[in-house]
Amino acid sequence: MLLYLPMSERLQLSIPNGWFQVAYRDELDxxxxxxxxxxxxxxxxxxxxxxxxxxxxxxxxHLGAHLGHGGVVEDDHLRCPFHAWEFDRTGVCRNVPYAKRIPAKAKVRPWHCVERNQMIWAWHHGSGEAPTWEVPEVPELSDDSWTSLERRRWTVRSHPQEMGENGVDRAHFQHVHGTKNVPESELHLDGHIRRAIQHVKMRTPRGDVEGEISIEAHGMGCTITRFTGICETVLLLSHAPIDDETVDTRFAFSQNRxxxxxxxxxxxxxxxxxQMNQDIPIWEHKRYLPRPMLCDGDGPIPEYRKWASQFYG
Ligand code: FES
Ligand SMILES: [Fe+2]
Incomplete structure (x- = not known):
């Protein structure tokens, strides 16, 4: 039985350009x-x-071994598990232990990557262009007065653009998450950065508390969310496409001690x-509509999509 529509029909979105988290720093000694x-x-x-x-x-x-399964690092080089060819950080083969000459084209494609905010990020661009912005530094994450990262992770059958649209989709907060009111929000678009401020009532053990959520998205892979007025919290949301219909989502929370x-x-x-767990079944079964039928209470979905369109091609 076919449970999901094939990708081409359901989502119709390719993998966006930008920086995406591929690991935490402490996963790689x-x-x-x-x-x-x-x-x-x-x-x-x-x-x-x-x-x-x-x-x-x-x-x-050489003969197609996967360098990540049995490959060994020797100083600066990664040694293939099959016949011990060695590659440097730029992907160039620097040593073939049993050959007199290294084949001129012995190279694997390197990816731009950077370590920041206790995470490792990779740059993806559909046409292979170099990074046009940097992963933002989140100062709280290197400040001892903030807690170490509390992490959550999901694999979601969706797309970063669809998941990001959640933040500007005002009407769903009441109907999916049961919030008492529709959060007021202001949207500011600035190149690859999207900012929004939301004034919300959060459910807490002390009852509903008024607070403010500021959202700063750097492309579609990295969103920094700060909660104030409730408990000072910073949340780094990362959506990394595994392929064009599967997203590896990580939430990393840090709170003021x-x-x-x-x-x-x-x-x-x-x-x-x-709220994330409530959104997932909607995302995993919905279809992306390039021309949705919107009404006046829907929030700035067209503006969000126009901003998102810069990350393709
Ligand atoms: S497959 Fe032979 S060295 Fe990698
Ligand atoms: Fe939601």
């Missing part, structure tokens, strides 16, 4: 190697002895996770 799959590609992430990270296409150009021991702090995390 010095000389560590991780096989990954993102952007419909098989990839290998490794860290040199000196601590630098590199992301390469996974398949060795002054508030973090309170029941309200835990309630903020619980509420965000509750």
């Amino acid at each position: 010095a000389e560590g190697v991780l096989p990954l799959r993102y952007f419909s590609e098989d990839l290998v992430l490794f860290r040199t002895r000196g601590g630098d990270v590199a992301l390469l296409d996974a398949f060795c150009p 002054a508030d973090a021991h309170t029941g309200v702090a835990a309630a903020v995390v619980k509420e965000v996770v509750r």
Whole structure:
């Protein structure tokens, strides 16, 4: 029985350009190697002895071994598990232990990657262009007065554009999440950055509390959400496309230690996770409508989509 419409019919969106989280920093020790799959590609992430990270296409150009399954880091190089060819961080083959000459084209494709906010990020661009912006630094995440990351993770059959639209879709808050009112929000678009401020009532053990949520999306892969007035919380939401119909979503929360021991702090995390779990079945079964039939209370969905359109091509 076919439970889902095929991708071409259901979502009709390709993988967007931008920075996407592919790992947490602590998943990759010095000389560590991780096989990954993102952007419909098989990839290998490794860290040199000196601590630098590199992301390469996974398949060795010699006879096709996956460098992430059995590959070993030796100093700055990744050694293939099959015949021990060695590749540097730029993907160039630097050593073939049994050959007199290294074939001139022995190279795997390198990906731009950067370590920031305790995470490792990769740049994806459909036409292979270099990064046009940087992953933003979130100062709270390197500040000792904020808690260590509390993490959640989901694999969702959807697309980052569809999931991001949730924030501007005003009417769903009442009907999917049962919030008492439609959050008031202001949307500001600034190149690849989208900002929104929402004034909300949050459910907490102390009853409903008035608060403010500021949302700052850098492309479709990285959204920084700050909660104030309730319990100072920063949430980094990352949506990384595994392929064009599957998203690896990570939420990383940090809270100001002054508030973090309170029941309200835990309630903020619980509420965000509750809302995410309510959205998932809608996303996993809905269809992307390029021309939706909107009405006046719907929120700035057309503006959001216009902003999103810059991340293709
Ligand atoms: S397949 Fe990688 S060295 Fe042979
Ligand atoms: Fe939602």
